[in-house]
Amino acid sequence: MIDRILAKRIVPVVVLDRVESAEPLAEALLEGGLDIMEITFRTAAAEESIRRIAARFPEILLGAGTLLEKEQVRRARDAGAVFGLAPGLNPAIIASAKEIGLQFSPGVMTPSDVEQALSLGCELLKFFPAEVAGGVDMLKALAGPYGHTGVRFIPTGGVSSGNLSAYLKLPVVAAIGGSWMVDKQLVNDGKWAEITRITREALAAAAEAR
Structure with missing residues (x-):
């Protein structure tokens, strides 16, 4: 999973209001x-x-985000997600993901968060x-005291086309999480060609930041 993420260095963070939008967005x-x-x-x-995406597009590395409850972890895995994420660090959620074999990246913000995540076996x-x-x-x-541990980060929240390069140039950053290429309004309006165009631009910018 980490190798796949490192290859592209962008993880689009998707919020879907309608199931019918899932497959066109994946395309x-x-x-x-x-x-x-x-x-x-x-969302529901x-x-x-x-x-639907897991069944039709097995080539996509598909993750489930904002997993806040144990039941959501199980449902995400059963639906076809191969990795999970959360905005915060909850040891019970991490344990639940480990139990069912779902690779999991908890959210961190402080040195204490990083240390707790490492102690629970999470490095991404x-x-x-x-x-x-x-x-x-x-x-x-954070890279100063923790870079040698092998920890890598996926910064998410306020990351955009304007600042992704600054993040991706940091050795401790594996990828960035962003929603601008899958903007909710673009998705709801079915502007798939525009999403494709923005995605190409984002990948080109990420490649230049190496």
Whole structure:
């Protein structure tokens, strides 16, 4: 999973209001060159959307985000998600994911969060909310005492086309999580060609930041 994420370095964070949007969105992202996506469990459409995409597009590395309850972890895995994420760090959720074999990235914001995550066997961590929590400067500070542990971060929250390069140039950043290429209005309006175009631009910018 980490190798796949490192190859693209962008994880689109998707909020779907309608199940019918799931497959066209997946097609739009694939057309743009991106075979990774995170569908957040913030809406009633999330679980069935994951199920449909997993069945039709097995080539997509499909994740479930905003997993806040043990039951959501199980449902996400059963629907076809191969990795999970959360905005915070809950040891019970991490344990639940481990029990069923779902790779999991908890959210962290402080040194204490990072240490707890490492102690629970998590090395790929979601840094959230990235910009509010100090952004690039905070990640540079965290890299000092923790970079040697092998920890890697996926900053999410306020990351955009304007600042993704600054994040991706940091050695401790595996990828960025962003929603601008899968903007909710674009999805709801069915503007798939526009999503494909923005996705291509984002991937090109990520490649330049290496």
